[in-house]
Amino acid sequence: xxxxxxxxxxxxxxxxxxxxxxxxxxxxxxxxxxxxxxxxxxxxxxxxxxxxxxxxxxxxxxxxxxxxxxxxxxxxxxxxxxxxxxxxxxxxxxxxxxxxxxxxxxxxxxxxxxxxxxxxxxxx
Amino acid sequence: xxxxxxxxxxxxxxxxxxxxxxxxxxxxxxxxxxxxxxxxxxxxxxxxxxxxxxxxxxxxxxxxxxxxxxxxxxxxxxxxxxxxxxxxxxxxxxxxxxxxxxxxxxxxxxxxxxxxxxxxxxxxxxxxxxxxxxxxxxxxxxxxxxxxxxxxxxxxxxxxxxxxxxxxxxxxxxxxxxxxxxxxxxxxxxxxxxxxxxxxxxxxxxxxxxxxxxxxxxxxxxxxxxxxxxxxxxxxxxxxxxxxxxxxxxxxxxxxxxxxxxxxxxxxxxxxxxxxxxxxxxxxxxxxxxxxxxxxxxxxxxxxxxxxxxxxxxxxxxxxxxxxxxxxxxxxxxxxxxxxxxxxxxxxxxxxxxxxxxxxxxxxxxxxxxxxxxxxxxxxxxxxxxxxxxxxxxxxxxxxxxxxxxxxxxxxxxxxxxxxxxxxxxxxxxxxxxxxxxxxxxxxxxxxxxxxxxxxxxxxxxxxxxxxxxxxxxxxxxxxxxxxxxxxxxxxxxxxxxxxxxxxxxxxxxxxxxxxxxxxxxxxxxxxxxxxxxxxxxxxxxxxxxxxxxxxxxxxxxxxxxxxxxxxxxxxxxxxxxxxxxxxxxxxxxxxxxxxxxxxxxxxx
Numbered sequence: 001x002x003x004x005x006x007x008x009x010x011x012x013x014x015x016x017x018x019x020x021x022x023x024x025x026x027x028x029x030x031x032x033x034x035x036x037x038x039x040x041x042x043x044x045x046x047x048x049x050x051x052x053x054x055x056x057x058x059x060x061x062x063x064x065x066x067x068x069x070x071x072x073x074x075x076x077x078x079x080x081x082x083x084x085x086x087x088x089x090x091x092x093x094x095x096x097x098x099x100x101x102x103x104x105x106x107x108x109x110x111x112x113x114x115x116x117x118x119x120x121x122x123x124x
Numbered sequence: 125x126x127x128x129x130x131x132x133x134x135x136x137x138x139x140x141x142x143x144x145x146x147x148x149x150x151x152x153x154x155x156x157x158x159x160x161x162x163x164x165x166x167x168x169x170x171x172x173x174x175x176x177x178x179x180x181x182x183x184x185x186x187x188x189x190x191x192x193x194x195x196x197x198x199x200x201x202x203x204x205x206x207x208x209x210x211x212x213x214x215x216x217x218x219x220x221x222x223x224x225x226x227x228x229x230x231x232x233x234x235x236x237x238x239x240x241x242x243x244x245x246x247x248x249x250x251x252x253x254x255x256x257x258x259x260x261x262x263x264x265x266x267x268x269x270x271x272x273x274x275x276x277x278x279x280x281x282x283x284x285x286x287x288x289x290x291x292x293x294x295x296x297x298x299x300x301x302x303x304x305x306x307x308x309x310x311x312x313x314x315x316x317x318x319x320x321x322x323x324x325x326x327x328x329x330x331x332x333x334x335x336x337x338x339x340x341x342x343x344x345x346x347x348x349x350x351x352x353x354x355x356x357x358x359x360x361x362x363x364x365x366x367x368x369x370x371x372x373x374x375x376x377x378x379x380x381x382x383x384x385x386x387x388x389x390x391x392x393x394x395x396x397x398x399x400x401x402x403x404x405x406x407x408x409x410x411x412x413x414x415x416x417x418x419x420x421x422x423x424x425x426x427x428x429x430x431x432x433x434x435x436x437x438x439x440x441x442x443x444x445x446x447x448x449x450x451x452x453x454x455x456x457x458x459x460x461x462x463x464x465x466x467x468x469x470x471x472x473x474x475x476x477x478x479x480x481x482x483x484x485x486x487x488x489x490x491x492x493x494x495x496x497x498x499x500x501x502x503x504x505x506x507x508x509x510x511x512x513x514x515x516x517x518x519x520x521x522x523x524x525x526x527x528x529x530x531x532x533x534x535x536x537x538x539x540x541x542x543x544x545x546x547x548x549x550x551x552x553x554x555x556x557x558x559x560x561x562x563x564x565x566x567x568x569x570x571x572x573x574x575x576x577x578x579x580x581x582x583x584x585x586x587x588x589x590x591x592x593x594x595x596x597x598x599x600x601x602x603x604x605x606x607x608x609x610x611x612x613x614x615x616x617x618x619x620x621x622x623x624x625x626x627x628x629x630x631x632x633x634x635x636x637x638x639x640x641x642x643x644x645x646x647x648x649x650x651x652x653x654x655x656x657x658x659x660x661x662x663x664x665x666x667x668x669x670x671x672x673x674x675x676x677x678x679x680x681x682x683x684x685x686x687x688x689x690x691x692x693x694x695x696x697x698x699x700x701x702x703x704x705x706x707x708x709x710x711x712x713x714x715x716x717x718x719x720x721x722x723x724x725x726x727x728x729x
Contacts, residue, residue: 047620063317074523
């Protein structure tokens with residue numbers, strides 16, 4: 001577990017998003033740790049599954065909620081758009097719960113220095 | 125960027141000639157399917173189908189021809205170099221009998237592809253040896269209770285302390301399971317829910333201890349009756365650790381990668397059946413007298429035959445793009461393979477229904493000279509559903525649409541010309557390069573600006589070839605481009621819920637529109653690349669005529685009209701004479717025995 005950097009500058013959401021996005025997102029908090037990623041993931045999963053965020057247990061595998069493999073693959077794109085984290089499409093397979101994926105994202109975010117990855121924002 | 129067309133003209137032409145020779149050889153061995161005295165003709169194949177058998181004499185022909193070599197990469201002693209070529213060669217088999225195409229050959233390839241993608245050298249060597257020796261490989265992925273939701277599969281391969289596995293469970297409706305020497309099994313290797321709990325195993329039957337494998341009764345099926353679909357049950361059956369293909373837990377990933385190849389190529393193969401359906405209807409229309417005239421003189425019949433021919437060309441354009449994308453655009457193939465596997469059987473099924481109206485009551489007759497038609501009608505849904513159902517393909521496309529809409533369409537580069545060059549060589553097949561998720565979409569991007577390009581007739585480009593069809597073709601290209609823009613807006617705003625099994629009917633309609641747009645892009649791409657003088661082997665000999673036909677603006681205009689109609693777009697008025705032009709081609713290809721696809725292949729008979 002990599003400690004989170006302190007005082008990492010908040011990424012500029014407008015700069016981390018590919019143009020043409022239509023869904024409004026709230027500004028990212030100053031620091032992104034497991035808790036923030038878990039909150040975002042839970043909300044995202046709730047949208048996917050058409051159920052309330054309160055019903056989603058952080059330790060229950062996505063698959064048990066009915067999220068199939070191909071839909072789970074599409075999560076990586078959301079992560080890339082939202083946080084400019086460039087991960088394998090299979091990231092949600094290898095970290096198949098909210099808790100596990102939030103930990104993975106927090107690690108990756110810390111490694112990226114809290115900024116968009118070296119490749120910059122998603123190419124469009 | 126991989127553009128194999130440059131500097132390879134000589135080798136390309138030689139390679140094309142080799143392929144044409146191979147197909148001609150197979151056609152010659154089978155002989156004229158319409159000849160009732162041909163022991164390998166439709167009459168004999170229909171009789172075998174009625175008996176629920178594969179025609180033994182036909183299997184012998186395929187063994188002598190070494191059809192299995194088509195499924196083994198050249199480096200392992202086979203003839204497999206290009207996925208588009210495999211589709212082309214197998215059409216010669218499927219146009220005679222889909223049961224034979226699946227039951228003798230394609231099934232073994234569906235199984236082998238996982239080994240080519242992720243197997244060890246030893247596994248590849250074993251599979252190559254088995255297939256080249258005339259053996260069979262069965263693919264045991266599906267379980268009836270779970271359909272295409274194979275992540276729920278319950279067949280267990282429990283890892284054991286010695287590094288091996290213990291097999292327990294049942295697989296159903298497995299083609300060739302009894303007579304295959306080896307099985308490729310999709311098995312649960314972990315109890316946890318999710319996409320890392322399954323693995324693929326290659327199991328040689330002769331290495332299993334006695335009494336642990338039991339066959340379940342064969343299933344009687346509506347179509348492909350000659351195929352021997354049965355079940356298999358393993359009970360506490362040990363296998364060694366070297367059975368594992370790829371890594372433990374990689375089963376779903378390997379399946380999704382393998383499917384990109386198989387979903388691309390199987391639709392291409394089954395176009396051979398569409399050829400036979402149209403050929404049978406043309407034969408009927410020419411020979412049958414109704415109301416004191418031949419059926420061919422009835423306007424509705426003429427329109428149907430021409431429409432079916434155009435649909436076959438549309439299907440082939442999409443099949444071409446999908447199979448060549450496996451080599452050229454491995455980061456995009458995930459959606460193209462699903463799109464062709466979704467759309468091609470659907471178009472073929474609808475076309476076949478239209479043709480059945482021309483045949484009238486003869487459609488119901490199981491024997492005789494038109495009996496091939498009803499067999500095709502029964503076989504088509506089986507070969508369409510067998511490998512990946514419509515819903516499974518849509519479920520692969522839909523979750524990818526929002527990202528493609530936002531990040532690819534109208535912004536990415538268009539597909540390279542090589543995607544559309546029907547006889548050009550391709551870079552080597554490398555399944556490892558196939559991405560699980562499409563990250564670009566060159567085929568859709570090729571629609572951007574297509575209308576402007578066609579309207580520009582000043583240069584030595586395709587716009588100069590549109591002639592009196594220019595206005596209609598430009599209008600149609602504009603319509604499909606506008607449709608892609610509309611779809612882009614919808615998909616970019618698609619609710620996350622639509623990416624799951626809870627997807628709304630609207631999302632499914634989006635996948636349908638997307639597939640139709642890809643087909644339109646493929647038609648335009650193929651036509652644009654005609655007459656450029658770079659098509660390897662396409663400029664001389666028996667193919668000069670087809671090159672002229674494909675270079676004319678009539679077929680793409682009518683193809684786009686049919687696609688625009690399905691998309692609900694406004695249709696332009698076409699110049700007079702288009703139907704006669706196309707009907708001439710349909711009849712010429714009938715009388716001269718040349719195939720109803722892009723390749724215009726000489727056929728036996």
